Amino acid sequence: QVQLQESGPGLVKPSQTLSLTCTVSGGSISSGGYYWSWIRQHPGKGLEWIGYIYYSGSTYYNPSLKSRVTISVDTSKNQFSLKLSSVTAADTAVYYCARTTARRDSLDYWGQGTLVTVSS
């Protein structure tokens, strides 16, 4: 059973960089076939797709965030990461990591989510 777990600071100051890591267990990122995703949910709101990465390092980002987002992968640690620069209060959200299926059509395993608050 694949499990994902987000980790990182719960509080980030405005203009700084938000950094989160997702640790995958029960499956190897480097085995290929799947894409590893980040999604966020503003408090009380809907879901926003941030982007995903393949084990090879290929990435796809939401254009609305592309200038500020970097997703990277560390296959030796079976982890992938999210960096979002120049954050504002509008980036306050629950951030989820998830696995995109090999068909690339849905998200079949999700982390529990982590709330990141942007505040001074």
Place this chain on the structure above:
Amino acid sequence: DIQMTQSPSSVSASVGDRVTITCRASQGISSWLAWYQQKPGKAPKLLIYAASSLQSGVPSRFSGSGSGTDFTLTISSLQPEDFATYYCQQANSFPHTFGQGTKLEIK
């Protein structure tokens, strides 16, 4: 971006009722549509992929249909654990966008 519009935004129903939620895409997405269920404080759970394929482990009372721009999620006989918020998501083109959600409440 492809806009995904769900209707209704909220619905009240009783245990045993049949409920249908609609999702409309702003342009054709073939069958690149998934449905998720989210309960408060929890991550979304995949129910349906490829518009009509039931994810493993999901009860058969859930079903999906549609292609192109119009899709539906049907729950044939509501159970107490089905009261939640439901989201559709398109994966036809980037960025993968979600509907705004439909909250299913107990009548």
